[in-house]
Amino acid sequence: MIPHVGPSVLKPGRHGPRGLFLALDDQVFAFAAERHWPAAEPVLPRLSRGANHGLLWFATAAALAVSGTPRGRRAAVRGLASLGLASLTINTVGKPSVRRSRPALDAVPLGRRLKRQPITTSFPSGHSASAAAFAAGVALESPTWGAVVAPVAFSVAMSRVYTGVHFPSDVLAGAALGVGAAFAVRRALRPRRRSHRDTEDD
Template sequence: MNGPTPHEPVGASLAKRLSAREDPRLSGVVSLLRRLDAADRTVFGAVADLSTPWLDDSLRRISDFANFSKPWFIMAGALAALGGDRGRRAALTGVAAIGVTSFMVNQPMKLANRRRPHRALLGVPETRWVGMPSSTSFPSGHAASAAAFCVAVGAVVPGLRWALRVAAAVVALSRVYTGVHYPGDVLVGASVGAGLGRLTVAVASRLAQRGVGMGCGRGADTT
């Protein structure tokens, strides 16, 4: 069998393909990928082995509830309705960040074609299981959208930063805990989401500044 086994993280399969080229210039990359693969497996196994049945139901519910970015859209709606001008700006920026991130993660990045963890083989208790998504595993869309919204809204409403970070971290943890993602999927997803969240904030800020500038210019013409 040339491809990865159903429970093999992407690092191992990529390392195999690169090592097959027998190019000494790639030896460092192959070694790094194998170390990352080993770390991914070790952390996933450690989480699967946690004896925390009291967390199973709550994290399973959180993981399911986070499908389609529901918590973040609900929060955006609350901000828009109750937060005044700043709340509406935060909601718009947060939703825009989710949109950009979802496109990037679910389109070009999913082409990495990493298989989902095989929960039964890897020892994840069935009491934790949620529906296994049909999409590929790398990177985690849940973690990416959570991080993007957290960063974007936190930049506009700094008082919400820590609450949002905790919420995003719990969602990210739930994806590993329920066995639908490797830790590496979540870490990369969160990193990508945070970066795209910052980019969205920067673009929104630039557009707002241009709008103010043009508004001032029009005002000066009419006085």
């Protein structure tokens, strides 16, 4: 096994909380990279690529929109609005402010790596933010549809560590930002009072 050397490996001496956190982050990344996940190999890299530019979520929103229920259509709109806000925040504030380097790929098996490596900075994870934003936005409108979308969103977020393009903290921060975006959209678009028909549609 090739030893992992990441940007967060500690040098001898005393270290502050930030250094210890980054070292732990790197160790968790290395642990995940060195584990064998047979069930994930045929799925997670494809999911990771499918979520590029939000394509997976646009397709999911289209499926919700044609579901035949008003709540499905509203869930699609809220999911996409949440995704848009999260993406805007990531690209204008998040990544330019932190500029964290991507993980070293030494310990990541070749079969897991993406054919096209991202060229943007690592923190926070845009894919995770979009996934969490869309899933949370959908769930805040329709818990039923949210329960369907959530496992896919979780898998997309995990795929970013699995394929070696993000540290775990990048994913957690992105997911937190995405959920925050969904709640911000909820405040901006107050849900109307549910009718008996809406309850039946769920």
